[in-house]
Amino acid sequence: MRHKSKHVKRNIIVVQVLALLLLCMGVSAQTGGRVTGKVTDKRTGEALIGVTVLVQGTSLGGVTDVEGRYTINLTPGTYTLLYKLMSYQTKSIADVVVKNGAAANQDVVLDEPKSQDLKEFVVQGSARTETLNALLTLQKNTNTVAQVVSAESIKKSPDRNTSEVLKRVSGASMQDGKFLVVRGLADRYNQATINGALLPSTEPDRKTFAFDIFPSSIIDNIVINKAATPEMPGEFAGGLVQINTKDVPDDNFVNFTIGSGFNTKTIGKDFHTYKGGGLDIFGLDDGTRKLNTAFPSTADLRSYTAAARAEFGQYLNDTWSANSKNAPMNTNFQVSAGFRGKQSSSKGFGGVFSISYNKQNRLIDINRNLYELDGSPRFEYNDLVSTQNTLLGGIANLTYRIGKSKFSWKNSYSINSNDQTTLRNGADIDADARNLIRSQELAFTSNRLYNSQLIGDHFLRAGNYRIRWNANVALLNQDVPDLRRLKYSSVNGSEFFANIPANTGSPRNAGRFYSNLDENTFGGSADIAKTFKMGGNQQQIKVGGLFQRKDRIFRARALAIIRGSAADNLVFLSPDKILAKENYGADKFYLDDLTSNSDSYNAYSNLGAGFLQFDNQIGEKIRLVWGARVEYFLQNLQSPNLPIVENSSTDVLPSLNFTYLLNSKTNIRVSASQTVARPEFREISPFSFYDFERNGLVFGRTDLTRSKITNVDARYEIYPKAGEVLTLGVFYKYFDTPIETNYETQQGAPFFSYQNAKSATSLGIELDFRKNLGFIKSGFLERLTVFSNAALIKSEVKFPAGFVGTRNRPMQGQSPYVVNAGIQFDAPEAGTNASVLFNVIGKRIAQVGNADFPDVWENPRPLLDFQITQRIFKNADLKLTASDILSSKGIYYWERNGDKKYDASKDLVINKFNFGTNLGVSFSYKF
Numbered sequence: 061m062r063h064k065s066k067h068v069k070r071n072i073i074v075v076q077v078l079a080l081l082l083l084c085m086g087v088s089a090q091t092g093g094r095v096t097g098k099v100t101d102k103r104t105g106e107a108l109i110g111v112t113v114l115v116q117g118t119s120l121g122g123v124t125d126v127e128g129r130y131t132i133n134l135t136p137g138t139y140t141l142l143y144k145l146m147s148y149q150t151k152s153i154a155d156v157v158v159k160n161g162a163a164a165n166q167d168v169v170l171d172e173p174k175s176q177d178l179k180e181f182v183v184q185g186s187a188r189t190e191t192l193n194a195l196l197t198l199q200k201n202t203n204t205v206a207q208v209v210s211a212e213s214i215k216k217s218p219d220r221n222t223s224e225v226l227k228r229v230s231g232a233s234m235q236d237g238k239f240l241v242v243r244g245l246a247d248r249y250n251q252a253t254i255n256g257a258l259l260p261s262t263e264p265d266r267k268t269f270a271f272d273i274f275p276s277s278i279i280d281n282i283v284i285n286k287a288a289t290p291e292m293p294g295e296f297a298g299g300l301v302q303i304n305t306k307d308v309p310d311d312n313f314v315n316f317t318i319g320s321g322f323n324t325k326t327i328g329k330d331f332h333t334y335k336g337g338g339l340d341i342f343g344l345d346d347g348t349r350k351l352n353t354a355f356p357s358t359a360d361l362r363s364y365t366a367a368a369r370a371e372f373g374q375y376l377n378d379t380w381s382a383n384s385k386n387a388p389m390n391t392n393f394q395v396s397a398g399f400r401g402k403q404s405s406s407k408g409f410g411g412v413f414s415i416s417y418n419k420q421n422r423l424i425d426i427n428r429n430l431y432e433l434d435g436s437p438r439f440e441y442n443d444l445v446s447t448q449n450t451l452l453g454g455i456a457n458l459t460y461r462i463g464k465s466k467f468s469w470k471n472s473y474s475i476n477s478n479d480q481t482t483l484r485n486g487a488d489i490d491a492d493a494r495n496l497i498r499s500q501e502l503a504f505t506s507n508r509l510y511n512s513q514l515i516g517d518h519f520l521r522a523g524n525y526r527i528r529w530n531a532n533v534a535l536l537n538q539d540v541p542d543l544r545r546l547k548y549s550s551v552n553g554s555e556f557f558a559n560i561p562a563n564t565g566s567p568r569n570a571g572r573f574y575s576n577l578d579e580n581t582f583g584g585s586a587d588i589a590k591t592f593k594m595g596g597n598q599q600q601i602k603v604g605g606l607f608q609r610k611d612r613i614f615r616a617r618a619l620a621i622i623r624g625s626a627a628d629n630l631v632f633l634s635p636d637k638i639l640a641k642e643n644y645g646a647d648k649f650y651l652d653d654l655t656s657n658s659d660s661y662n663a664y665s666n667l668g669a670g671f672l673q674f675d676n677q678i679g680e681k682i683r684l685v686w687g688a689r690v691e692y693f694l695q696n697l698q699s700p701n702l703p704i705v706e707n708s709s710t711d712v713l714p715s716l717n718f719t720y721l722l723n724s725k726t727n728i729r730v731s732a733s734q735t736v737a738r739p740e741f742r743e744i745s746p747f748s749f750y751d752f753e754r755n756g757l758v759f760g761r762t763d764l765t766r767s768k769i770t771n772v773d774a775r776y777e778i779y780p781k782a783g784e785v786l787t788l789g790v791f792y793k794y795f796d797t798p799i800e801t802n803y804e805t806q807q808g809a810p811f812f813s814y815q816n817a818k819s820a821t822s823l824g825i826e827l828d829f830r831k832n833l834g835f836i837k838s839g840f841l842e843r844l845t846v847f848s849n850a851a852l853i854k855s856e857v858k859f860p861a862g863f864v865g866t867r868n869r870p871m872q873g874q875s876p877y878v879v880n881a882g883i884q885f886d887a888p889e890a891g892t893n894a895s896v897l898f899n900v901i902g903k904r905i906a907q908v909g910n911a912d913f914p915d916v917w918e919n920p921r922p923l924l925d926f927q928i929t930q931r932i933f934k935n936a937d938l939k940l941t942a943s944d945i946l947s948s949k950g951i952y953y954w955e956r957n958g959d960k961k962y963d964a965s966k967d968l969v970i971n972k973f974n975f976g977t978n979l980g981v982s983f984s985y986k987f
Contacts, residue, residue, distance in 0.1 A: 093159050093160055093161065093164065094131055094133045095134060095163070095165075096130065096166070097129070097165055097167045098124075099111045099113075100168075101598070103172075103680075104201055105200070105202065106591075106600075109124055109128060110123060110124060110519075110521065111130070111145045113143055115141060116140040116142055120132055120133075127307075131408070136158055137158055138155060138157050140154045141156055141166065147172060148171065149172070153166060163311050200779050202283065203289055203675065203717055204685065204729075204731055205285070205717075206285045206286060208281065208283050209283075210281050222271040222276060222282070225282060226282070239268050240252075240268075240269070241878075242298035243298050245874060247268035248267050248873075249769075250268075250296055250298045252269045252271075252300075253293065254274075254303045254304075254513075255303070255515055255530070256302075258293055258583065260509065260579065261536075261740070270474075271301075274305075280306045282302065283304075284300070286299055287717065287731035287733055288715045288731075288733035290602075290671035290688055290713075290715055291587065291689075293606075294711065294713045294734075295691075295735065296735055297795075305470060306412050306457070307459035307461075308400050309400055309410065310400075311398075312399045313986060313987070314395070315397070315987075316393075316395050316984065316985050317393060317982055317984040318982065319393070319939070319981060319982025320392070320982075322390060322421075322979060323423070324976040324979065325423060325977075326423040328386070331385055331386065331388070331446050332383065332446040332483060333479075334381065335383075336348060336349070336479065340448075340477075340479055340504070341419070341450070342450065343451070343475040343476065343477030349541035350542075351375075355372060358653045361653045366622075366624065366650045369650040369652075370644040372651055373644040373651045376542075380546055380639050382481045382483060382502065382635075390420050390978075390980065391418075394415070396413065396414035396455075398413070407460075410458075411458040412457045413455060413456050414453075415453070416454075418450070418451040419448065421449075422446075422976075423445070423446050424444075425973065426443040427443075427973070428440075428441040428754075428970070428971055429441070429968070430805070430809075430970065433912065438805075439755065440487050441484050441497075445482045446480065446481045448480075449478050450475070450478075451474065453472065454473045455470075455471065455472045455473075456471045464520070465517065466518075468513070468514070468516075469513070471512045473511075474508070475506065475508050476506075476507045476508075476509075477504070478504070478505045480502075480505075481502055484498065484499045484501075485498055495549050495550065495551060496553050497547060499545065499546065500547075500635065501543065501545050501752040502544045505539070506538070508535075508537045508538075509535070511532070511533070514530070514532075515531075528588075530586070531584045532582075532583050533580070534580075535578075535581075536581070537579075539575075539576055540576075542574060545568060545569070545570070546558065547559040557631040558570060560622070560623040561623060562622060562625075565619075565622050565652030567619070567620045570620065571618065571621060571654075572619045573619075574616065574619075575617070577615075581608060581610045583607060583608035589601070597676075597677035599676055600676075601675075602672075603670075604670070605669060605670040606667070606668070609666055611664045612664070614661050614741075614747070617653075618656075619652070621649050621651065623649060624648050624650065627648045630643055658745070658747050659699075661698060661741075662698055663695070663745070665694060665695040665741075667692070667693050669691040674686055674687050681722075682718070682721070684719075689714075690710065691710070691736070693709050693711075693738060693766070694707070694708045695741075703762075705746075705762045711734075713735060714734060716731065716732050718731070726777065726779075727777040727779075728777075729776075731774075732773075733770075735769045736768050736769065738766040738767075739766065744762055746759065746760060756811055757809070757811050760813070760814065761815065764799060764814055765797055765816055767795055767796060767797050767798045768796040770796075775787055785828060786831075788825075789828075790824065790826070791826070792821070792822070793821065793822040794821055795817075795819060797816040797818065798816070798817050798871065799816055800817060800873075801813070801908065802814065802908040803913070803916070804910050804912065805912075817857045817858065820871045823854050823855075824854070825852050827850050829847065830847040831845065831847070832845045843886055846881075847882050849878070849881075850877070850878070851879075852876070854870075855870045855876075857871050869908075869915065872904075873906075874905075875901040875904045877901070879900050880898070881899075890931075891932075892930050895927055896924070897925040898923065898924050898925075899922070899923045900923065903917055904917070905918075907952075914955065917962075919951040919952070919953065921948045922948055923946070925943045925945065926943075936986075937983070938982075939980075939981065939984065941979070941981075942978070942979050944975055945977055948974075952969070952970045953968060953969050956968060
């Protein structure tokens with residue numbers, strides 16, 4: 061009942077989001093116009109609170125709120141605005157155009173007077189120039205090594221979700237369209253937050269986050285930090301992605317997008333599916349795959365006779381065969397909306413909402429192999445994998461502002477499911493024989509994540525204090541109901557029989573697997589910052605803390621099938637007939653329960669953190685952000701009747717960020733920090749799982765310890781004008797006891813697990829640039845922007861003396877080079893936007909071997925994407941996309957010739973596949 065209740069609550073949440081969205085769609089468009097914007101400090105980039113904004117020649121005006129934002133309702137026309145704040149230069153902005161039914165955005169940057177005796181001085185500026193200055197300030201004044209994507213940049217791009225936005229960020233690339241890679245370091249070394257709260261992993265078995273669940277229309281800004289400050293979470297080394305969602309939109313809006321597409325290796329081919337449930341289309345199992353409530357527990361089933369266990373076998377779903385049909389088209393839609401209630405200088409209410417759905421169908425032909433050390437094959441498989449991936453997400457954010465305080469309630473809910481049918485043909489090979497095999501796996505996985513936050517932001521004029529707090533909850537559930545495997549063999553190659561053993565079962569040959577994971581995360585954070593003047597310069601001291609509690613319950617059940625004495629002829633039946641209900645009996649087929657104590661566990665973790673941070677301005681050129689963060693982490697995991705696994709650590713994480721303002725457009729940055737990377741529950745659990753794709757067992761290591769990373773960065777930055785940047789940087793990272801995945805073979809099959817190396821180092825050089833070609837006086841070239849990031853990285857792993865498998869090698873997952881490049885065409889007057897994106901990463905270790913078996917390398921696979929968006933009539937756009945145009949083969953291999961690159965004639969292929977090219981079209985309309 062507990063699980064059923066939780067599922068009902070989550071479905072209620074979805075209904076609530078839909079109701080709020082429909083309510084929002086009913087909000088009528090406002091008449092008249094208004095001007096909105098944000099006022100920031102030129103030197104620090106901090107929001108300025110309490111700035112008086114006056115409309116020249118009228119009695120109208122407003123005051124900036126706790127985020128430096130303001131709104132003034134105006135009739136259509138052209139205005140001049142005055143921005144006043146004590147100890148800052150007054151700024152006058154002319155030619156601010158206000159149109160009927162729309163908001164004119166006017167961001168402004170204020171500067172302190174160069175002389176303390178200067179009482180009144182008015183700086184003149186134009187609307188367009190000031191907007192560009194504000195954008196430049198946002199990019200240039202981050203307090204560490206970072207990339208910033210502003211709402212203005214997102215608004216000008218055709219990107220529909222956060223993954224598409226992040227693909228444009230220098231130094232970042234996406235795997236599978238949703239998983240972030242920063243500086244060639246994969247998911248383990250990246251972290252994500254939303255509105256200041258840590259995001260739980262959307263994949264329970266790996267530390268990563270799928271960024272495609274957030275539509276770009278609700279994003280206010282994204283900051284990708286490559287170096288740490290004390291106020292940031294201490295668990296990252298590649299990048300910390302801080303996603304900040306909108307509170308109150310500039311206008312009431314409803315955006316609608318619908319699209320379709322296909323994969324070139326999938327469309328027109330035989331696509332295999334099996335009979336599932338009625339809610340599969342939404343990424344949920346409707347109970348079709350659940351164990352019958354009358355089904356006995358593991359202990360009870362083992363105590364029953366063969367006849368009774370055969371009767372229980374009849375309770376189970378008897379679908380074991382796959383059906384063939386034409387591959388369906390991909391489908392997606394997204395509805396996002398926002399409303400703003402009546403706004404004044406003292407209070408206001410508003411919200412943004414979104415619902416998105418994306419279903420992708422893909423057919424992949426994969427070669428899988430394993431070898432002995434002498435190069436002779438152990439198995440040779442060809443897998444035909446038909447996958448239907450469904451992503452359903454909803455977001456609802458509400459905000460109320462009163463005086464110098466703001467309260468927000470922000471919610472997101474996502475369902476990410478994978479329905480997969482794998483048909484395998486090949487051979488198991490040993491010294492005596494080559495046995496042909498045919499096997500299959502029918503698998504359905506559903507991940508559901510609900511995240512809710514209550515956020516407060518307050519400014520106390522007396523004492524100049526700013527207080528922020530965040531209370532959050534995240535509920536994660538993963539169901540793997542009734543995963544089915546069935547294997548046939550043939551000795552002579554003509555007649556196949558099911559590999560169903562007698563006496564004891566084998567789940568990998570003929571069996572079913574069920575698992576459920578529930579993880580509840582509760583957290584909160586708060587900080588207080590005081591800003592003051594010292595030595596004629598602005599200073600800030602900030603202190604704060606964080607607590608997060610995670611509780612996980614994992615339960616798995618492994619059932620196998622046993623062959624009775626009268627089943628010798630039954631094993632020759634096809635998958636659609638062999639395990640029909642009438643074929644269960646004491647002398648035919650009956651169940652075996654191979655569930656062990658390690659197949660279930662209860663786990664929890666506590667994270668407590670506190671920090672002290674100083675932000676010092678020294679003269680007009682130097683900014684110093686420094687301090688320390690202390691994090692205490694406790695992790696506990698227990699399986700029934702097995703020893704408790706417990707890890708705890710207290711880490712002091714100092715950081716220092718030095719910025720020297722060489723001139724108004726040039727920064728020199730130096731950063732040093734310590735961060736950590738901790739093992740996940742799955743990695744320390746004794747639970748072992750047969751991975752059908754890799755034909756091997758995956759199990760955790762109870763002795764894993766956390767990694768500690770020392771990071772050093774130096775960077776030279778030039779910001780020629782808004783939207784343009786040129787940076788050259790170097791970085792060094794030292795990893796103490798890094799965690800890596802490794803494998804070995806036993807009885808001809810691979811076993812996958814995890815290990816701590818002694819240490820590792822990573823040294824790299826980066827070049828980023830983004831340049832508009834407007835300096836070339838050509839109508840076409842002026843609309844082009846080119847951008848690129850290239851990094852050369854050398855990494856090396858070291859082991860303790862005498863460690864088995866000691867050898868010099870790069871870190872697992874670390875590429876020796878990363879190249880991102882692109883060109884963007886933007887013609888707003890014609891409503892045309894197009895871009896070409898290129899990404900390639902160097903050869904890297906996918907699986908670490910040992911003294912007996914070599915590393916598995918991933919060969920470079922260049923990616924080329926193209927998109928074009930065209931406005932076809934007012935408020936409507938048509939978008940065409942083509943991703944992975946080159947459709948290069950993915951190759952994982954054993955290196956045999958030592959020449960540091962893949963040689964098809966000598967190296968041994970472990971996996972080979974081709975994903976094909978994805979083509980899509982979508983239509984968007986803004987009401």
